[in-house]
Amino acid sequence: MEFEFWILDFLQTLHHPLLDVLMKGASFLGNGGILWIILTIVLLCIPKTRTAGMIMAVSLCADALLCNVLLKPAVARIRPYDVNTAVSLLIKAPLDYSFPSGHTAASFAAVSALYFADQKKLWKIFLIFAVVIAFSRMYLYVHYPTDILGGIVIGILSGYIGFWVINRIKKRSGN
Template identity: 30%
Template sequence: MQAHSHKHFMVVFFLILLSFSVTTYVVIMGYTATIDRYVIEKIIPTHTESLTAAMQFFSFIGDIVPAVIISLICIMIIYLTYKKWQEVFLFIAVMIGSTALNTFTKWMIKRERPESTFVYEAGFSYPSGHTMAAMSLYGIIIFLFWKHTRHAVARVSILVFGITMIVTIAFSRLYLGVHYISDIIGGVLLSGLWLYVTIYVYQYLIEKQSEES
């Protein structure tokens, strides 16, 4: 990779890291309490029976078991279609790393969840695990299938599908009252940072391997 690519990577990396660090700091200090309550209060009037059922479905899709099943299916498709073990390893690294980061950060911050009238959720609140899982899973799906697709319509479809899944799963956690908006923002930033780093390292190693062969 050229020098300007490394500089671009470092600039974006530190911007995302700074954003996550600031978000985490204001959460720890309690500065987000007002906006967190405001968003929850604004969402409550939108509750309907059908929308609640839909949000419970998307929240379930973002849970660990469905996410693992979807990941395994995608890994099989990637390997059987493109025969690239490097991409399989990338996929696995993204998902395992994202899960580890979420578990560690939750343990460090130990933020209590809001009280939900829909479902009971154990564990800590910040950052949102469902949001991180969705961001990592559908983010890497977008990246891998985009790079193997040349048709504009197919690429747009992949992008729209991935973004829709990320946004809907994240919103479902707000709607069901098991996360604050700051939990969602923290999850997007942390998983986005990890996704960005792993993809960059992957591309760097692939280019280096290509130059040496």
């Protein structure tokens, strides 16, 4: 845990007003998975990308269950700002537990869903958003690095679950 605080405290030395605004904005995009939900709806509305949208929808649901219903309460890890109270947060303090990062998990669930759905251009574009959102959570001192890593793993797993479920449904229905 000391190593994680070393990383988080180092990130605090990088603060700059412009970077603060960008990181708050990136984190905001991940709030409630709003960016990913909007993207899912858009994909579902376009016939050519409807399957990708279905995979994303199932992936985000799997992520919500794994991350928010199962892991966060089971692990019950307190957030870094609760341990190091000397840090002033730039955003409102999250009220749930720290592990895994829900912002990161949802972001990587969406990107993985796009990857598994063979959306070659989209997954690469949105991977940039996912990485910035994940980084913003450490920059803002609300997640440990291992929370981010856990979120990435849960997200990728959720993306695969979405892909697997939709493919099973399509095979059973003859599509």
